[in-house]
Amino acid sequence: MLYGLTTKGGPWAWGSKEEAAFHRLELLSTTDVLVHVDPSLPLGVACDASAVGIGATLFHHYSDGSEQPIANISKSLMASQRNYSHIQKEALAITIYALKKLFQYLYESEFVLVTDHQRLVALFGLNKTLPAFAANRLSQWAMFLRRFNYTIEYRKTPDQFSRYGTFVGLSPQNKSLIPPNV
Numbered sequence: 001m002l003y004g005l006t007t008k009g010g011p012w013a014w015g016s017k018e019e020a021a022f023h024r025l026e027l028l029s030t031t032d033v034l035v036h037v038d039p040s041l042p043l044g045v046a047c048d049a050s051a052v053g054i055g056a057t058l059f060h061h062y063s064d065g066s067e068q069p070i071a072n073i074s075k076s077l078m079a080s081q082r083n084y085s086h087i088q089k090e091a092l093a094i095t096i097y098a099l100k101k102l103f104q105y106l107y108e109s110e111f112v113l114v115t116d117h118q119r120l121v122a123l124f125g126l127n128k129t130l131p132a133f134a135a136n137r138l139s140q141w142a143m144f145l146r147r148f149n150y151t152i153e154y155r156k157t158p159d160q161f162s163r164y165g166t167f168v169g170l171s172p173q174n175k176s177l178i179p180p181n182v
Helices: 014-031 087-099 118-124 136-145
Strands: 043-049 053-061 069-075 111-116 147-156
Touching: 014 043, 043 087, 053 087, 069 087, 087 111, 087 136, 111 118, 118 136, 118 147
Parallel strands: 043 111, 111 147
Antiparallel strands: 043 053, 053 069
């Protein structure tokens, strides 16, 4: 809703829908949604892609099984990137976007890489050789991943990251990171 107001040459009109979206966003920024980085806790990165955007969440995994986000990042895909296959969009979310943006947290740290695309587990899993049929782009991204000390994990999730937020951060006690009145 608000993102459409930033397009160059597009109409700029502030109405009741924009005002409501702004107040929901303002509420999210005033609640305790994100946690601070604690070097003693395990890290994870969850990535997802849609037809128009990619995103990732850096999170801590706690001993009680819960996960809380540290940072959320997302971006719209360029027109050329929208033509990528879905597996390439998911890989782009992991390698080029998430790991480069979160490099200072992840380099020389052990972390879990969470994806909802099962083929990426086979392609980017440790001790796996990249199949000869993999596209050149995927081969380059797999080589970039070898710099990091990670394990990759598949989690079946609704494809909601690029539309609604994160698919991590849920705990048995707290089913949603977003406050109920949003």
